[in-house]
Amino acid sequence: MKILLxxxxxxxxKPLAEGLKNEHHVVEIARDGIEGWEYAQGAEFDxxxxxxxxxxxDGITLxxxxxxxxxxxxxxxxTAKDTTDDKVIGLDAGADDYLVKPFKLKELAARIRALSRRCHELKPKILSYQQLQLNPSTGEVTYDSNLLSLTPKEYLILEYFLRHPKQILTRTAILDKLWEFDKSSGEGTIKxxxxxxxxxxxxxxxxxxxIETVYGVGYRLGSLEN
Incomplete structure (x- = not known):
């Protein structure tokens, strides 16, 4: 997921963003409501x-x-506010869920998974392509039952391909989706x-x-015939 915090x-x-990155998410941090609005207008977040x-x-207005x-x-x-009225105000403003501080990363990760399952664009539990399988719930990736040891960024790239198996993914799209705004990354990094x-x-x-190279454009998962 691409997450705006x-x-x-x-x-x-900072520790929350690092914890979420270790859970295979891309995380941007905005430190006030206006900056949050600008980030949300400049990129698509899950x-x-x-x-x-x-x-x-404030968060309700945003x-x-x-x-x-x-x-x-x-x-x-x-939020630190835990009264029923506060929760109702937040949900009525358009929030999908409400988590009271302090909380543990494990609980937040579980809430994120639950929200993903409830999303109208329900994603499959296991992403697969030929003998390749990726389990978003466990982070485990296998090819023909052989376990792959991937870096967090490699995992995110592969998951992105598996969620768009018939598309050519441009280098710009990969950068926008999987890298933070403040990271100086380019096509060489993706390569x-x-x-x-x-x-x-x-x-x-x-x-x-x-994984095929479509010269001058980007990459895609290769077809069985090739």
Whole structure:
């Protein structure tokens, strides 16, 4: 998932972002409501983790603005306020769920998985293509039952391909989806990750062109006929 974390307290935001990255998510941090709105307008996010008490623009107002703008992102409120009225206000503003601080990363990860299952674009439990399988729930990737050891970025790239098996994915699309805004990454970075991913797939038994290069455009999963 590509996640926008809108949280003004770095003591919470930084370790939370690192924990989510270790769960194979791409995470951007916005430190006030206005910055959160600008981030949300500049890229497509799967999930927005939204603190209620924010500088410049509070979480409730931002949530309403996002829904008025037809944002399809899942929104999970993070707040120290735990009264029923506070929860109702947040949900009525357009949030999909509500988590009270303090919480453990394990609980947040479970809430994120639950929201994904409830999403109207329900994703399959196991992503597969030929002998390749990826389990989003466990993070396990196998080819012909051989377990692959992937870096977090390799995992995200492979998951992106498996969720779009018939599409040519441009290098720009991969960068936008899987890299943070403030990271200076380019086509060379993507090429390196693709090369490493191909090597690991080949070592597990895959054919050479499982991930094809479409010259001048990007990459795609190769067809059975090739």
């Amino acid at each position: 809108v949280e003004d307290d770095d003591r919470i935001a 999930l927005i983790l939204l603190d209620l008490m924010l500088p410049k623009l 949530c309403k603005r996002l829904r008025e703008a037809k944002s399809k992102a899942l929104i999970l409120m993070l 390196t990750h693709i090369t490493n991913l191909r090597q690991k797939l080949k070592a597990a038994g895959s054919r050479n062109n499982l």
